[in-house]
Amino acid sequence: MSNTISVKPLKKFGQNYLQDKNILIKIANEFNPTAGENIIEIGPGTGNLTEILFSRVEELTGVEVDTRVADELEQRFPGLTLIRENILKTDFESLRKHKTKPVRVIGNIPYYLTSPILFHLLTYKETVSDAVLLMQLEVAERLISVPGSKSYGILSAIFNAFSDITLCFKVSPNVFYPKPKVYSAVIHINFIKKYEIENEDLYIKTVKGVFGTRRKTIKNALKNSIFRETNFSNCPIDLKQRAEQLTIPELIRLSNFLSSSPKK
Numbered sequence: 252m253s254n255t256i257s258v259k260p261l262k263k264f265g266q267n268y269l270q271d272k273n274i275l276i277k278i279a280n281e282f283n284p285t286a287g288e289n290i291i292e293i294g295p296g297t298g299n300l301t302e303i304l305f306s307r308v309e310e311l312t313g314v315e316v317d318t319r320v321a322d323e324l325e326q327r328f329p330g331l332t333l334i335r336e337n338i339l340k341t342d343f344e345s346l347r348k349h350k351t352k353p354v355r356v357i358g359n360i361p362y363y364l365t366s367p368i369l370f371h372l373l374t375y376k377e378t379v380s381d382a383v384l385l386m387q388l389e390v391a392e393r394l395i396s397v398p399g400s401k402s403y404g405i406l407s408a409i410f411n412a413f414s415d416i417t418l419c420f421k422v423s424p425n426v427f428y429p430k431p432k433v434y435s436a437v438i439h440i441n442f443i444k445k446y447e448i449e450n451e452d453l454y455i456k457t458v459k460g461v462f463g464t465r466r467k468t469i470k471n472a473l474k475n476s477i478f479r480e481t482n483f484s485n486c487p488i489d490l491k492q493r494a495e496q497l498t499i500p501e502l503i504r505l506s507n508f509l510s511s512s513p514k515k
Contacts, residue, residue: 268297269359269385271426278437279303281419282357282383284311289347293338293358293368293384295324295331300359305330312346314338339367343375353380362387362431369394369410376413376442383419383439391418391436403495404465408458412448412499415441448503450510457506461494469494469505481512 269275284290284304290311295301297320304311310330315321316337325333334341343354356379360368365386372379394410395418396402410416422435448454460476461469470483470490483490488497488505497505 267359267362267427267429267431269299269422269426270428272299272303274422274426275300275303277420278357278383278385279307281437281439282355284308284355284357287349287352289349289352289354291341291343291346291354291356293356293360295333296320296359298324298327300357301328301331304357312348314341339364339371341371343372344378347378354378355380356382357384358382359385362390365390366406369406372440373410373413373442379442381439381441383437385422385435385437387431388421388434388436391438394418394438394440398498399496401495405458405462408462408497408499408502409455410440412446412454412503413442413444413451415443415445446499446503449507453510454503454506457509458502461497461502461505465494468492469497478509481509483512485512 278300284307286308288308290304290308292301292304292311292313295313295315296317301311301313301324305328310332312332312334313324314334314336315324316335318335321333321335324331334346343356347354354375356372372382390406393402393404393406394416396404396407417439419437419439422437424430424432424434456477460478461472463476464472468491469488472494473479473481473483473490486505486508488501488508
């Protein structure tokens with residue numbers, strides 16, 4: 252990489268810098284940015300991916316919490332609008348410069364913040380059209396898992412209700428500095444309206460409720476959740492099943508039932 256910013260990765264930020272230019276190009280190719288889009292990069296860091304992106308577009312916004320690299324990033328990339336804050340505090344709608352176009356997100360995200368970042372993006376699914384993210388392989392595999400599989404759970408049941416997700420390719424630990432102990436993967440999330448869900452917040456709470464105790468039946472899991480006072484006598488779902496057996500349409504039916512069911 253040319254003119255790479257040289258700083259020591261900090262464990263407190265979960266920093267593992269991706270250094271392989273071929274992988275960076277593959278990520279940019281999957282993202283396929285074009286001029287005039289609202290592009291937000293999570294954690295530009297040393298600017299390796301940022302440099303590739305700027306070979307294709309003239310402007311983008313970066314959200315960076317590491318103050319050590321902020322000034323140099325701005326000097327190196329004149330078209331970069333840098334927001335110096337934790338990504339979990341970012342209001343994506345406020346960064347929508349081109350109001351007629353959605354926001355697109357890209358980034359190599361810290362392993363320890365993967366789930367919080369995903370759920371933060373989900374809250375802006377009406378603003379964010381898609382996200383290409385480099386994350387821990389194990390989490391990526393959970394996101395694309397299907398009912399009945401060992402890894403099917405909260406992440407897959409929630410995100411596949413609101414988006415289409417592709418696991419694009421795996422990434423070896425050897426292309427990072429420092430090397431993580433596990434493999435990574437690039438995923439592409441496209442937020443779309445896939446199902447008619449009466450109450451989206453309640454759907455998310457329903458999924459968390461039924462998967463709260465995986466080894467129990469759905470009925471027993473819900474007894475230990477916020478739905479413990481619900482009367483399940485007319486429930487359209489077989490509550491003797493375990494959560495990992497339920498498809499997303501079944502979870503939606505359960506959620507819709509819970510939204511209108513009487514208490515005991």
